[in-house]
Amino acid sequence: MxxxxxxxxxxxxxxxxxxxxxxxxxxxPDAVDPAHWRHYLYDKKNPAGWTTEKWYHASGCRKFFAxxxxxLTNDVKSGRPFGVESSSEESS
Amino acid sequence: MVARSPIRARGPVGREHGWEVSTTARKGxxxxxxxxxYSKVLVRAGVLSxxxxxLGCALGLARRAPDGTLVAGTGPGExxxxxxxxxxxxxxxxxxxxxxxxxxxxxxxxxxxxLIRLSGADSRRVLEKICAIDLSDGVTPDGAVFRxxxxxxxxxVIRDDDGGVRSYLLHGxxxxxxxxxxxxxxxxxxxxxxxxxxxxKEA
Numbered sequence: 001m002x003x004x005x006x007x008x009x010x011x012x013x014x015x016x017x018x019x020x021x022x023x024x025x026x027x028x029p030d031a032v033d034p035a036h037w038r039h040y041l042y043d044k045k046n047p048a049g050w051t052t053e054k055w056y057h058a059s060g061c062r063k064f065f066a067x068x069x070x071x072l073t074n075d076v077k078s079g080r081p082f083g084v085e086s087s088s089e090e091s092s
Numbered sequence: 093m094v095a096r097s098p099i100r101a102r103g104p105v106g107r108e109h110g111w112e113v114s115t116t117a118r119k120g121x122x123x124x125x126x127x128x129x130y131s132k133v134l135v136r137a138g139v140l141s142x143x144x145x146x147l148g149c150a151l152g153l154a155r156r157a158p159d160g161t162l163v164a165g166t167g168p169g170e171x172x173x174x175x176x177x178x179x180x181x182x183x184x185x186x187x188x189x190x191x192x193x194x195x196x197x198x199x200x201x202x203x204x205x206x207l208i209r210l211s212g213a214d215s216r217r218v219l220e221k222i223c224a225i226d227l228s229d230g231v232t233p234d235g236a237v238f239r240x241x242x243x244x245x246x247x248x249v250i251r252d253d254d255g256g257v258r259s260y261l262l263h264g265x266x267x268x269x270x271x272x273x274x275x276x277x278x279x280x281x282x283x284x285x286x287x288x289x290x291x292x293k294e295a
Binding site: 058063 | 151152167168238239240241
């Protein structure tokens with residue numbers, strides 16, 4: 001079982017959440033070419049280690065938030081609402 | 093015209109405020125009661141808005157307004173108001189005319205959801221079988237509110253002790269009402285759970 005720390009509800013079973021992929025900044029649709037847009041949609045870093053992800057608490061507060069998760073060990077460092085920066089967050 | 097709860101009324105049936113309700117007498121002990129006819133109003137507003145100030149209830153907490161309305165902070169910027177059947181919570185009118193620049197929505201969800209009350213000393217043990225949240229007094233004391241999966245159904249759970257007896261209100265989408273009612277009954281069978289009829293006013 002993975003416990004996800006929801007910033008609103010506290011730690012909950014991962015079955016209450018939906019995974020929405022790696023966190024990255026969405027480019028402006030009218031300011032990028034199709035190749036850039038395709039890269040944003042489909043090319044993921046998929047690191048073996050710490051990564052920042054977007055999750056949705058479907059069975060709780062119904063909010064999106066970001067967590068840092070280790071993809072090898074499933075350790076989770078923190079959960080935070082969007083707009084709150086993390087020191088280790090990578091930009092893509 | 094008669095309104096019906098999604099939960100089939102068992103035993104003798106009567107009418108209250110246009111709703112078909114069970115009139116089965118209370119027996120005491122561990123009980124499950126369908127309170128769907130109660131007025132349920134959903135409020136959405138900013139957490140720093142005038143409406144939030146009037147409601148006076150943070151996420152994860154519940155309180156009783158002077159008119160008896162139960163105000164529960166069910167989500168970030170989201171509240172559930174519960175009052176007696178056929179009534180409209182006075183608070184819902186107060187928040188409507190607060191700040192014209194802030195977006196506030198007040199929606200009557202009485203007919204769109206179910207509301208059941210599980211009460212009795214063993215209610216915690218019953219709920220623990222179908223809900224993964226820590227229900228100890230330290231984490232969820234009287235007045236605590238959370239939304240979580242209960243028997244795989246998303247529910248607002250409000251710890252609302254009834255005259256000193258441990259009690260939980262469960263609120264969720266109408267379509268899941270009968271299933272959840274049966275799931276709670278099933279979980280409570282080993283604790284001799286009983287069904288009690290509709291109560292106009294609570295203790």
